Amino acid sequence: MATTRAALTTQACLRARPQLQDLRVNHRLELSQFDYELPPELIAQTPAPERTGSRLLHLDAAGALHDRQFTHLPELLKPNDLLVFNDTRVIKARLRGHKESGGKVEALIESITQPRVALAHVRASKSPRPGSVLIMAEAFNVKVLGRQGELFELEFPERVLDLLDRYGSTPLPPYITHAAQPQDEERYQTVYAREPGAVAAPTAGLHFDTAMLARLAAQGIGESFVTLHVGAGTFQPVRVENLDEHIMHSEHYSVSAQTLQQIRATRAAGGRVIAVGTTSVRALESAAQHAGQDSSAEVSPIEGDTRLFITPGYRFQIIDALITNFHLPQSTLLMLISALAGMDPIRRAYAHAIQSRYRFFSYGDAMFIETPQP
Template sequence: MNPSLLLSQFDYHLPPELIAQSPPAQRGASRLLHLDGQGEPHDKMFAELPSLLNPGDLLVFNDTRVIKARLHGQKDSGGKVEILIERITQPHTALAHVRASKSPKAGSRIRVADAFEATVLGREGELFELEFPGRVLDLLDEHGSTPLPPYITHEAGQEDDERYQTIYAHQPGAVAAPTAGLHFDQAMLDTLSARGIRQTFVTLHVGAGTFQPVRVENLDEHHMHSERYSVSAETLDLIRATRAAGRRVVAVGTTSVRALEAAAQQPDQTGPLEGDTRLFITPGYKFAYVDALITNFHLPKSTLLMLVSALAGMEPIRRAYAHAIQSRYRFFSYGDAMFIEPSRP
């Protein structure tokens, strides 16, 4: 990492009214800002994406499924508690963020949704280890709510349960959606297939840490949150074949980028490759597997803004974001999309 990189280099002013509070009426009815290989932005619609891809290109999607990770309860003392599951560790245990007026102690119990009790086993840093009286996933499905990002101001409803989930979500475990994938409907996937654009999947369970602000000015001092990923041997074979044929590996979302680049760093490339990754991608990073990216617009001073700046260049991203703000694009999870083609040497 370049030690001269500073948090303030990744700041920008976003008018609050540009933060999308709800999805478009139809999946895929979003705008698409195409950042070409010369760093120039072009205004398009997401429906035009197939024309920007070539036969033989490989789209890599993240098939994680968002769990109903937000729970409400109260301590023995009667104090209100909000629980946000970060990771399910065993069928009956999970690590969670717990918000309460006073942190619960090991051995204490939390009455959840007036339906069951969770036991606090201990702490791991900022997270609490909780034990549930049944399968965590089952209890979340019955009593939890969809964990919308902090910048979305309404409580999650039935529409969010459907639309804050990709149509190909398969592996439960994420507490935030891989939002670039929210734009794809089945008709778009079929159109891409008919054009000879191949598709494959990785899994990265997005954690709540994706919304945590970077708190240090010198990025060398930032400690990246950990997320679980898996890349199959079949996907690795497809990546090698795609690149050998001179075609592009196009990641759908920054989470797919993190999964692919984490896998690329493992010494044994036979696959399947899986584990926890704390990979922090900043400008200067050399991408091993990813040639282009479909993504949404990211928060100021976020690690995701740093990642797209690493792929496209800091100045092209600055110009593209300034253009998007001037052109009134919709930002963040329910917002519009970008297709980033990095400049070629």
């Protein structure tokens, strides 16, 4: 898709902010630096009874840790702060079926490239060949057009989204052991989701309900939206020890002109830009990188595909704080929050969370991370 002109320039939308020392100057980042031991029983298998019922670990700008409840979040925000949410909507991306020969097949849609064509991860005893047919849900046939790396290009007889809505199931993360249930269709979706295309939820947003959003608005906290369609690649492990060799998965994002204008107004009013979830961070920072290549003085929407890999030493251009869940060991998301807060503070926070029995991952508890003081 063509990328529009952008103007997220330092003069227009960004506020100068202190920068942390670039950690790559003195040493190479290695995968083992982002490992930790997590007791399996701390992996949340179901959401809290209420969306706002989770705990909240606050890592403040001085590096201190505070145990709170998510309902305390409004007390940590100030008028003129801006919350930036990812409004992507999780699609029913998992399909089960069989080959014409009878062998079982499971497909997880990664992205929809045309109305009737999608790229998918396909699990089968033997990889299907180009030209072969897969019978899905005993309801329709899918033709295998070919492969793009680890992904299979599949042609559907109707619009992909329509068939997924009728026959697909919610694609829960691999660490959730139960099959998707009706409750998951609601709770593995944010209350503000509106742009279909994700195969994994932007999980920090799962903690917000409509009452919380109304309370924040009444307090003078702004809200804005970006879209980043989260792919299954978010769960893929990093397979190289030297992080300079890692190839980041691609995800499609868009940042509207309205959001860019709200960021500029927030800066002018002295407020903070607070990303709700690492996916919002990637969308905003990808937009900032793209805008650095465009000297336009007008504020225009930004859209494209991003492979932005944020690790310690990265220079953040937009965000001042982050609301996020707890992330997998050795994951790119753990590296992102370590870039924001510092590696040692995140290690301390995670050790504290484990000792204090916080619940981890998609259905787990949350963190509020403020950028360190200079």
